[in-house]
Amino acid sequence: MKNFLFRICHLANLPLLLIVLLIGLNSCKSALNKSRTSKQNLAGDDFLYQYSIIDALMAGVFDGDLTIGKLKEKGDFGIGTFNKVDGELIMHQNRVYKVSYNGSVREASDTDSTSAAFVKFFQTDTTIYLAGKGLTYAQVQEYLSNKLNPNGIYALRITGLFSTMTTRAARPAKAPYTTLAGHLKNNQAVFNLRNTRGVCNGFLLPPYLARTNVPGFHLHYMDDSIKEGGHIFNFTTDSLKIEIDIAKGFVIENNTNDEFRKVNLAPDRGEELKKIE
């Protein structure tokens, strides 16, 4: 499959540190879709799938009934958490990994369960190569925000060598649960990784998906040797490959856990969410 292909000139002196030169252009997403249409109905595999909603997780619904085995049927790429918010979930090439509070990474069991996860069958629509000395996560966000339509739903796979990578992972909570912000206050480990090569998986979502998901950027990291990672706070790098997958839409499957029925989902938790992202 050939994709939109962008390559860069490495001109570290320029103000924005970013020069993007279009070299080639192609797409065969439609052909790929055709080969996958045998089991589609309301939403095909070019939709983002999510289990539960961010506001329920924010409000303390830390358990869900979807197994990791079932989650893998909904996508091959994505992010999320596990029951009890036990670590950070990253799905890469249809395998699911857990970055734990102690910093370790291991492949999750198919019998584990998730209380919130966002996945997709990743189909690259556009590839961008970016370079610039000391390029930060904030600069990459600014570049992509300017480039992409603000109303679109995007899966992002970013790979590179990161001189710094700051992440976090949550400690598993004990019932009775508090809110996510309340739990993270004293129960998240922050990792200051150095010279780490790996992949950042996640999403860029529009403002109308507030309450159900995280508007803006939300990425988790895992290094190529599967030894470190977590929910990304910041990074610096000199060059990046950014693969972008434009989704046709969005599927929300309600958490069937009884706590989801009981929780108060009326408040707008947008401001609370910004503080912990």
Next chain:
Amino acid sequence: MKNFLFRICHLANLPLLLIVLLIGLNSCKSALNKSRTSKQNLAGDDFLYQYSIIDALMAGVFDGDLTIGKLKEKGDFGIGTFNKVDGELIMHQNRVYKVSYNGSVREASDTDSTSAAFVKFFQTDTTIYLAGKGLTYAQVQEYLSNKLNPNGIYALRITGLFSTMTTRAARPAKAPYTTLAGHLKNNQAVFNLRNTRGVCNGFLLPPYLARTNVPGFHLHYMDDSIKEGGHIFNFTTDSLKIEIDIAKGFVIENNTNDEFRKVNLAPDRGEELKKIE
């Protein structure tokens, strides 16, 4: 298929005018689902499907690219509008009808298109019979709000003889479009129907679906003789049959019309929406 079956005692003297007596209880939704699993993927047919989002319609994205023929593949029951907001859409038993600004009702062509529609394959989970002299739409809403979990996603099919039924239908807009509230201000017809027997189709949705759909109740009406109907503002009746279908989740397919890409979806249009519903 047997459903949860509720029957009522008709005791019009009681304060709330509503007495509900459980007679029987059964469900075979799971069996029905099994018979339909051959073409499911990310979302099965127990999900609500919607094309575009309410905030885009509110902001003036009045055209879409989904034909009525395609919409019928996404559900057999539902509501919406047509391109140019030309009338009110009601889907009943997999047929789509248009209630026009002049009050007439006709079956829509499969080649017509919609800019916003919300549909489902209706599978009754619970049936409630309500009675009470002069029962109003507001009372029915209060009853159901108290009975149903506030975090659930419900399709509602309400049938009865209505002594009064107040509805509206929009006049088709001419480009360049204004907002929906701006358009409706001078371009909606209100119909005061009397002694009309028919069906109210629609949804009761949770607060976290604000921005994407209409939180709370949203129903359209069509009489049995297919001669009158519209978006429901109010009704009065002495007895009702209410069928409730609890959805497992929600599918949003983005409007591919270029106006959807251009519109500003950042503002929260919740208060504006309340004024026109």
